[in-house]
Amino acid sequence: MKILLLEDDYNYKESIKELLLxxxxxxxxxxxxxxxxxxxxxxxxxxxxxDIRVPGIDGYGIVKEVRSYGLKVPVIFITSLTDVNNLSLGYELGCNDYIRKPFSLKELKYRVEEAIRSYHFHSVSPQVQLPCGFIFEINSGILRHEDHEIALSDKERRVIGLLVKNLDTFMDVDTIREYAWEGKEVGDNDIRMVIKKIRSKTSKEFIQSQRGVGYKIAKE
Structure with a gap:
């Protein structure tokens, strides 16, 4: 299970991170x-x-962007804002819960566990129709063709996942490297080999490429 934590108070952030780990x-x-x-x-x-009040785009803006993109991941606000108008705005934008500062780590533990449990209990992996008759399940990372699951390595699954999240948009090799290899130093040839293996399991047209630009999966 993986959690994104945004908190501009360093001490709060480290305490929360330590608990989650x-x-x-x-x-x-x-x-x-x-x-x-x-x-x-x-x-x-x-x-x-x-957190809501942070440098750059605030918590409200993040939820608005995430929900407009169609992501259903649960969101909990950690905030000292207790005004009913602030609470209402958060729920209207799509947050699932609030934790008011100051809070106990025990309360945080229970709210985090409940949010994740509820999310995985109720969620159904959304499916994206891809070229050549393939279907990709966003949450599970499963690629299917005519009801048959295509065996994928972890790197192949992550590359496809990135391209599906950015359909019809070329992703450069640096972005692919950062996402699929989590920033590890790998050469462009390694990325090309993964693309080649994906094409061998799907079709040559499944992933499009443009020299000097990157790779993409076109919209169906």
């Missing part, structure tokens, strides 16, 4: 809204824990 969650933590929003679009998370 002790519970077995992976945590990507950020101090600014702009970095958090970029991460939300390029990774798959089970929960977004967001």
């Amino acid at each position: 002790s519970l077995g969650y992976e945590v990507d933590d950020f101090l600014s809204g702009d970095e958090a929003l970029e991460a939300a679009f390029h990774n798959s998370y089970d929960l977004l824990l967001l």
Whole structure:
């Protein structure tokens, strides 16, 4: 399970992160809204824990962008704002819960566990229709063709996932490297080999390429 944590108070952030790690969650933590929003679009998370008043785009703006993109990941606001108008705005934009500062780590633990449990209990993996008759399940990362699951490596699954999240938009090799290899140093040839393997399992037309620009999956 992976959680995005946005909190510009360093001490709060570190306390929350330490708790989440002790519970077995992976945590990507950020101090600014702009970095958090970029991460939300390029990774798959089970929960977004967001402070509202942060540098860059604020928590409200992040939820608005995430929901407009169609992402259903649960969102919990961590905030000292208690005015009913602020609470109403958050729920209208699509947040799932609020935790008011100051709070106990025990309360945070229960709210995080409940949000993730409810999300996975009720969610159905959305399916995206892709070229050549393929279907990709967003949450599970499963690629199917005529009801048959296509065996994929982790890197192949992550590359397809990135391209599906950005349909009909060329992704450059640096973006693919950052997403699929999590920033590790790999050469362009390694990326090309993964693309080649995906095409061998699908079709040559499944992933389009443009020299010097990148790769994309076109809209069906």
